[in-house]
Amino acid sequence: MTKLDQYLEAAVRDNTRQSYASAIRHFEIDWGGFLPATADSIARYLAHHAETHSVNTLQQRLAALAQWHIEQGFPDPTKAPVVRKTFRGIRALHLSQEKQAKPLLFDQIEQVAQRLNNAVLDARRRCNRGDELRHLRDRSFLLLGFWRGFRGDELTRLLVEHVEVVPGQGMICYFPISKGDRQNEGSTFRAPALSRLCPVDAFVTWITAAQLTQGPAYRGIDRWGHVSDRGLHSDSVIPLLRAMLGEAAIPDADCYSAHSLRRGFASWATSNGWDLKTLMEYVGWKNVQSAIRYIDAGDPFARHRIESQIQSTLVDDAARPRKLR
Missing domain, CATH: 1.10.150.130 (Tyrosine recombinase, N-terminal domain)
Structure with a gap:
């Protein structure tokens, strides 16, 4: 060549x-x-x-x-x-509505993470290194994917040497090539250190236990606890995620896909007051159309908003002086 x-x-x-x-x-x-x-x-x-x-x-x-x-x-x-x-x-x-991934909600992330924590402790009691490593990997995969709004394929391409951990503050993830980087300039994403469900602690715990210093951050693990040299294939992300959800008793686990983490974070962020510009900058979206596709409003039918306005109107009407006839 x-x-x-x-x-x-x-x-x-x-x-x-x-x-x-x-x-x-x-x-x-x-x-x-x-x-x-x-x-x-x-x-x-x-x-x-x-x-x-x-x-x-x-x-x-x-x-x-x-x-x-x-x-x-x-x-x-x-x-x-x-x-x-x-x-x-x-x-x-043959125009049909585009199918979108079901978002993983914050409460569900918390439920799955707690189940993985318990599974890690159980594996240690049984001295089962393979299970322990798998649960540590899955917890890191889940939390980093959610809090950074990563797609599944991005997580499979993340390299250990391209991650910088700043103790007590967060971690920096660098991708030489990413979907939105049309000029191949490289993209940098920062994930925060949190008081709970922390993606930084989960990542450090995983790579330390797996003794990873370079190469793919997320890899296959055999039954004996041997960590593969190769990263997870992008096709394995959906089965991996659905298995995590199913084991945590999340309903309709088969309805989630590799984009569910990103959609879940986008929905959480907008429900907690993030404006669209801030969300786009954080996730890395270049245009509004891309962002809108991932956002599920916290009140999709506008029920709570309308109800609050109705109640406000009733209170105003009750407080308004009535004219005597």
């Missing part, structure tokens, strides 16, 4: 490269399309999968096909009128 090839490859993120490669395989192998493709074949491909794939998935497939043609020096057939019109028709007939 030449230097030029290395720079070109580095310009595209690994997850984007993988998703685009998967889309091309789906078009060629699963559907039986030919590359380079014609506009008519792509329109037929969209129509064939309109009822089984979401609009977002089809849009990603189009982006992958467009990128393939551009890189190979062919005209981009996805810009043809027949493809654009087909896609508009699919959006009109």
